[in-house]
Amino acid sequence: MNEFRYFMPTEVFFGQGIVKEKKDLFLSLGKRAYIITYTLPGRHYALEDVTTALDESRILYQIETGIEENPSTETVERVAASVRAFAPDFLIAIGGGSPIDASKAIGVLLKNPNSSGLDLYSDSTLESLPIIAIPTTAGTGAEVTHFSVLTRTDKDTKQAIAPRIFPRYALLDATYLMEMPLRLSCSTSIDALCHCLESYISTAGSELSRAICEIGFTYFSHCVEPMRTVLNNPACAQSKMPYTYEIREKHMMVSLIGGIANTQTGTCLPHGMSYALTHHKHIPHGLACGLLIAEYLKIFKQPENIACVDRAIHLCGFQDLNDFSEFMDSMLLLDANITPTPEEIEIYAEEFAGQKHRFVRHPEPAGKAEVLQIYTNSLLKKKH
Numbered sequence: 449m450n451e452f453r454y455f456m457p458t459e460v461f462f463g464q465g466i467v468k469e470k471k472d473l474f475l476s477l478g479k480r481a482y483i484i485t486y487t488l489p490g491r492h493y494a495l496e497d498v499t500t501a502l503d504e505s506r507i508l509y510q511i512e513t514g515i516e517e518n519p520s521t522e523t524v525e526r527v528a529a530s531v532r533a534f535a536p537d538f539l540i541a542i543g544g545g546s547p548i549d550a551s552k553a554i555g556v557l558l559k560n561p562n563s564s565g566l567d568l569y570s571d572s573t574l575e576s577l578p579i580i581a582i583p584t585t586a587g588t589g590a591e592v593t594h595f596s597v598l599t600r601t602d603k604d605t606k607q608a609i610a611p612r613i614f615p616r617y618a619l620l621d622a623t624y625l626m627e628m629p630l631r632l633s634c635s636t637s638i639d640a641l642c643h644c645l646e647s648y649i650s651t652a653g654s655e656l657s658r659a660i661c662e663i664g665f666t667y668f669s670h671c672v673e674p675m676r677t678v679l680n681n682p683a684c685a686q687s688k689m690p691y692t693y694e695i696r697e698k699h700m701m702v703s704l705i706g707g708i709a710n711t712q713t714g715t716c717l718p719h720g721m722s723y724a725l726t727h728h729k730h731i732p733h734g735l736a737c738g739l740l741i742a743e744y745l746k747i748f749k750q751p752e753n754i755a756c757v758d759r760a761i762h763l764c765g766f767q768d769l770n771d772f773s774e775f776m777d778s779m780l781l782l783d784a785n786i787t788p789t790p791e792e793i794e795i796y797a798e799e800f801a802g803q804k805h806r807f808v809r810h811p812e813p814a815g816k817a818e819v820l821q822i823y824t825n826s827l828l829k830k831k832h
């Protein structure tokens with residue numbers, strides 16, 4: 449075996465009713481909490497559970513719901529400035545990737561009041577206030593990663609902040625996934641699977657991270673038939689709760705495992721290439737990754753890498769890459785008119801190929817030709 453390092457310091461608690469059960473964790477971090485979440489048209493069960501736990505422990509709190517999707521540097525600066533007078537002891541991030549990523553950056557700015565938003569991209573030594581992360585989607589795995597990706601409006605791109613901020617605690621309850629809209633459910637499931645697949649094929653993978661990914665693939669395989677049933681049945685697709693609690697738990701496990709694996713290895717080409725689609729075409733992150741993943745897995749030439757892909761695909765419950773590709777297409781649920789033109793794809797490929805660090809963990813020689821091939825086969829040769 450090759451030498452490897454494994455580091456994942458977030459303490460994870462998983463189970464139905466876990467926020468109420470573990471309410472003493474909140475008090476262990478202080479008496480003033482700042483909650484970062486989002487608004488919902490209906491009931492926000494996770495927020496209700498958290499505020500009940502805080503009230504019972506007599507912890508003061510404020511709630512921020514103004515974080516946009518793909519939060520910007522300016523947003524985290526604004527929020528940090530607005531809450532500074534409240535002086536929270538810790539943050540509670542409830543939601544998907546955007547609230548959790550934003551909380552990591554806001555936690556750094558609150559802990560380091562003399563730092564600016566731009567310092568987030570240059571000073572990796574900065575620390576954060578403690579964070580409790582409570583996911584309400586099952587895709588990002590941000591509750592167990594050290595990543596925080598923000599939108600840099602000054603550079604017209606997305607970029608990870610330099611400090612590596614792991615939440616102190618992650619509380620995972622699949623109850624919070626039950627009413628997730630179908631499109632968001634598909635997008636986040638694809639994101640979680642891509643984290644596992646890209647980590648598995650990455651040259652940064654270890655025996656341990658790959659073993660964890662294989663568990664994720666197996667959990668995903670248990671979800672394939674239920675997802676097919678829902679996607680093929682309009683009555684199921686329009687249901688408020690299309691999946692059972694047991695399936696939602698498995699969605700959550702794939703996301704958790706994807707986050708753990710992703711933290712060890714980072715992602716590969718599909719994630720990097722997806723950012724242009726999200727930034728320029730506003731395709732949700734998971735769907736953008738899902739557009740590219742099947743064609744990415746088809747570009748391998750070396751037998752050991754082809755065998756690695758085959759093993760992953762079989763563990764996920766598919767016969768072969770074509771079977772996988774058809775399933776991914778059925779999951780995409782894209783709006784019409786998002787397809788880039790060949791000229792736009794040429795620009796995306798040129799820009800991406802210029803970022804040499806993006807290819808470091810790809811296990812075969814690759815450059816603009818491969819990137820162009822993946823974009824073209826994914827976006828122009830298929831009809832979505």
Ligand SMILES: [Fe+2]
Binds near residue numbers: 639643719733737
């Ligand atoms: Fe992702």
